[in-house]
Amino acid sequence: MKHQQANPSTSDKNHEGSQLSRRNFLKMGFGALGALALLEVGGASLLFMKPRSLEGEFGGxxxxxxxxxxxxxxxxxxxxxxxxxxxxxxxxxxxxxxxxxxxxxxxxxxxxxxxxxxxxxxxxxxxxxxxxxxxxxxxxxxxxxxxxxxxxxxxxxxxxxxxxxxxxxxxxx
Ligand code: FES
The missing domain is CATH 2.102.10.10 (Rieske [2Fe-2S] iron-sulphur domain)
Structure with a gap:
């Protein structure tokens, strides 16, 4: 009986490909998370920098x-x-x-x-x-x-x- 053996070079390439895509996927994920974090920090800073009007309340x-x-x-x-x-x-x-x-x-x-x-x-x-x-x-x-x-x-x-x-x-x- 003839066993079919996987071609090591093809298997490695497939493995490499899946690793690459996983790496890319992770990179994209971290990139998106980083962008979200930046947006949040930026938004919070903008809110903080916005002059707050105290008209009509204590302090104004x-x-x-x-x-x-x-x-x-x-x-x-x-x-x-x-x-x-x-x-x-x-x-x-x-x-x-x-x-x-x-x-x-x-x-x-x-x-x-x-x-x-x-x-x-x-x-x-x-x-x-x-x-x-x-x-x-x-x-x-x-x-x-x-x-x-x-x-x-x-x-x-x-x-x-x-x-x-x-x-x-x-x-x-
Ligand atoms: S009597 Fe007003 S705080 Fe003591």
Missing amino acids: LVTAGPVDSFPSGSVVEFPDGRFFLVRSSEGGFLAAYRRCTHLGCPVNWEAEQNRFFCPCHASSFDQHGDVENPPAPRALDTFPVQIKDEQVIVDTSRGQSRETFRQEQLVFA
Whole structure:
């Protein structure tokens, strides 16, 4: 019986061919993965480099609304801007940073008690942000307020610390 023997040179060539194609395939695969990784890194870098607008949120200018939409004696919270817009009984505006001056917990406005209250260690502040009950050592910080075209605008990029409330901190239209 005659055994058919594979031609070693043909077999080697076939083997070489399959190895080559596997090598090429792997190369292409790694190339594609590399390109994808580059795209991802490049995309992330572009996103990172893109200037981020903070308008309307904490760290930027927040347009609170028209002057007339805030009645005298009102307190309105702006969670995205992290402040409370206070309109005093005299009609002046003040933006109080919601961060407690003790250890930085966010304070809440309690309308029925007419006070800001810190749930962490029970400090409380009056409507102007003055300390009523320690351990908070000083009044709530504020942000500059400006009135432009009858709109109340708060600059949350510049916190202002203060010991107590003073009348000249109020901004009038
Ligand atoms: S953090 Fe507000 S009372 Fe301590």
